[in-house]
Amino acid sequence: MYTLGIESTAHTFGVGITENDRVIANERDTLKPLSGGIIPREAAAHHFRLAAEILGKALNKGGLRLKDIDLFAFSQGPGIIPSLKVGASLSSFLSKKYGKKLIGVNHCVAHLEIARLYTGLRDPIMLYVSGGNTQIITYYNKNYIVFGETQDIGIGNLLDKTGRRMGIPFPAGPEIEKLAEKGKHYIEMPYSIKGMDVSFSGIETFVSKIIGRETKEDIAFSLQETVFSMLIEASERTMAYCLKNSLVITGGVAANKRLNEMGRKMCSERAAEFKEIPMEFAGDNGAMIAYTGYLMRDYNQKDLDIKPKFRTDTVEINYR
Numbered sequence: 001m002y003t004l005g006i007e008s009t010a011h012t013f014g015v016g017i018t019e020n021d022r023v024i025a026n027e028r029d030t031l032k033p034l035s036g037g038i039i040p041r042e043a044a045a046h047h048f049r050l051a052a053e054i055l056g057k058a059l060n061k062g063g064l065r066l067k068d069i070d071l072f073a074f075s076q077g078p079g080i081i082p083s084l085k086v087g088a089s090l091s092s093f094l095s096k097k098y099g100k101k102l103i104g105v106n107h108c109v110a111h112l113e114i115a116r117l118y119t120g121l122r123d124p125i126m127l128y129v130s131g132g133n134t135q136i137i138t139y140y141n142k143n144y145i146v147f148g149e150t151q152d153i154g155i156g157n158l159l160d161k162t163g164r165r166m167g168i169p170f171p172a173g174p175e176i177e178k179l180a181e182k183g184k185h186y187i188e189m190p191y192s193i194k195g196m197d198v199s200f201s202g203i204e205t206f207v208s209k210i211i212g213r214e215t216k217e218d219i220a221f222s223l224q225e226t227v228f229s230m231l232i233e234a235s236e237r238t239m240a241y242c243l244k245n246s247l248v249i250t251g252g253v254a255a256n257k258r259l260n261e262m263g264r265k266m267c268s269e270r271a272a273e274f275k276e277i278p279m280e281f282a283g284d285n286g287a288m289i290a291y292t293g294y295l296m297r298d299y300n301q302k303d304l305d306i307k308p309k310f311r312t313d314t315v316e317i318n319y320r
């Protein structure tokens with residue numbers, strides 16, 4: 001069974017194809033503005049402009065034509081409205097034109113499922129870290145339960161905003177990672193964790209005040225060490241509480257080597273299993289939407305509207 005998935009919640013337009021539970025194509029393009037952050041209207045224009053090209057590339061890669069696709073899936077939310085509309089309308093058009101079923105997928109659940117697929121871990125605690133989201137998730141009784149989360153901005157957002165203040169264009173995460181490797185001195189920063197929840201606004205303000213006074217390398221290094229420690233501490237507490245002995249990290253920030261190293265170390269100290277996901281599947285991609293659509297293939301969804309505020313814990317996980 002071939003499933004074609006379209007991702008368009010934010011800055012990335014992606015098309016992925018799976019043959020049953022195997023990814024056979026994963027094409028995408030991310031809008032990288034020259035200055036400032038993502039403007040919703042511009043992201044939608046980017047997706048609209050590149051949609052046909054990326055769709056064509058994915059089909060070529062899979063050696064398929066549109067009429068070969070058995071199921072269409074799209075990212076229903078959460079995300080920014082103009083961007084979401086591009087994927088929703090394109091997938092709805094294709095499903096009608098070719099007379100195939102359409103499945104609406106929760107973007108966050110898709111980040112979780114692709115992580116389970118590529119690590120082979122069946123029931124891990126999942127640290128989901130991206131631009132807009134920072135959540136610690138566990139599976140219980142047909143639901144993904146959010147055990148801990150950020151009380152303000154997402155961690156990727158913190159990195160991107162800090163990067164912008166240091167003159168690094170969006171997305172700043174990869175560049176901050178490189179700078180951090182050259183950092184020498186740890187600058188003490190506000191460490192804000194309450195139970196399983198974390199908060200980043202205090203550290204954001206703190207860092208904005210030391211830019212220009214400390215080196216970019218030391219700031220990047222100290223920022224990473226501080227916020228990643230907060231996340232790994234909360235993940236460890238969740239693992240202990242839920243009696244689960246494995247961890248995966250997923251979402252755009254899961255591409256970060258240092259974060260994975262800290263996760264691996266924490267797990268090895270408590271004799272738990274840790275597996276890294278391939279970098280290709282950390283950030284937003286169409287393959288995760290196709291794969292999750294495939295898992296949901298028997299769902300009878302009535303509501304296929306976009307859901308800009310779609311929460312992870314409101315999705316019924318019937319396939320597990």
Ligand code: ATP
Pocket residue numbers: 009010011078079107108111129130131132133154155156157159160171172173174177251252253254255256257282283284
């Ligand atoms: P979501 O809707 O899941 O919040 P998103 O729109 O933020 O998704 P993702 O592709 O999942 O998109 O994540 C993008 C974020 O990942 C950006 O904030 C980016 O800076 C960050 N990122 C990417 N690579 C790295 C890295 N190597 N280290 C740290 N952060 C990274």
Ligand code: FE2
Pocket residue numbers: 107111130131251252283284
């Ligand atoms: Fe994402």
